[in-house]
Amino acid sequence: MLKEYLNQPYPRVHKSWKYAIPLSIFIALFMIVFQPFGFSDYKGSKIIIGSGYGLVTLVTLIFDTIVSRIFFKDWFEKKEWTVLKQIIWQVCVLFTIGLGNSLYASWINGSWGFNMFLAFQCYTVAIGITPIVLITVIQQNRLLTENLKSAQDFNTQLHPKDEIAGNEIVSLLSDNEKDRLDIELSQLLYIESSGNYIEIFYTKDKAPKSMLLRSTLKRTESQLEPHPSVVKCHRAFLINVDKIIHVKGNSQGLRLVLKHTDTEIPVSRNFSKSLKDKLNSLT
Known part of the structure; x- marks a missing residue:
């Protein structure tokens, strides 16, 4: 049952920048308002530093989009895109965002280590994995319902x-x-x-x-x-x-x-x- 669901078609999002901007704003606001994972210990303006995390997210998402279109074009063929591919891709995006955030944090702190890299991967996954899965499932079900109804309307004509x-x-x-x-x-x-x-x-x-x-x-x-x-x-x-x-x-x-x-x-x-x-x- 789960395998069948994961292999169902899923729409590819071609205008990724529409989602990159609001997501980047969300990350910045989340860091500024809740100050998680030791962010409250940072010295300096929390607004500026938190906005930096949002900017890193934006740049990373744009980079991911460009790289995916150039080097993985066949894998991203729309007709072959599935729910499973969507989730895998989003997890890969989370990994690159975590990498970008760890590099940004190391620049602020003046040091970088493997433990910091792992910590930011955990932070990013902890924040992002639940909304990614929920949004994917909700979007897939919504579009499936809409398009099945539209197909039924066509067939009556x-x-x-x-x-x-x-x-x-x-x-x-x-x-x-x-x-x-x-x-x-x-x-x-x-x-x-x-x-x-x-x-x-x-x-x-x-x-x-x-x-x-x-x-x-x-x-x-x-x-x-x-x-x-x-x-x-x-x-x-x-x-x-x-x-x-x-x-x-x-x-x-x-x-x-x-x-x-x-x-x-x-x-x-x-x-x-x-x-x-x-x-x-x-x-």
Whole structure:
């Protein structure tokens, strides 16, 4: 049971600085007001020294964010992020904050030792581990509940169409306008952005196919304006809404299940409302 819960999806926070600033302020105020772990014995202004701990926390969090994006990019892939990874990452953050605080304290005291390092690790974990676990669990449950309800709302609007041959032709051109794909709209499943290319997923004789074209998703979207059933649901995806058969929800967001493919297409929060409006207009 616990293993299953820890392996549940969890949303990655990309704008970490929004959380770094309030957390740093909290640490500074906590040190100033409660003066724990011998802080009351420090000489000098408690406000200035306590604010220093908040500043160290801010700098450490920014450093952690930069390092994680550069050196651990694959590990931080959003689609693979889980509750367990979130807790492990937050504990790693606590470790670096404890290290930063121990170095700051040694600078104030004029000395540093391994015992001080261990002491600050214990202090940081003691203060931070409980709120980290609670916030992670509460956030995961809240988002899961919201997205399951949203998925249910989407599913009530779905009216999958029968597979019929259509004469409406979709023409997709590459940047150099030499390579192209012409297919019937009823064959198109979805289009995914992949660097400087787009990958078009479609069916031919009811078998899934794909093709790469050198083009941007924005350019492709403009080519598909005459076809209102093709809409953007994510910064990297265009989908044919006629192919949606089910909408799933988890704590990371909504995912679309389409005909003829096992790939589940993510729906960004920014595009959720426009996708719902599009489904309404086509029913």
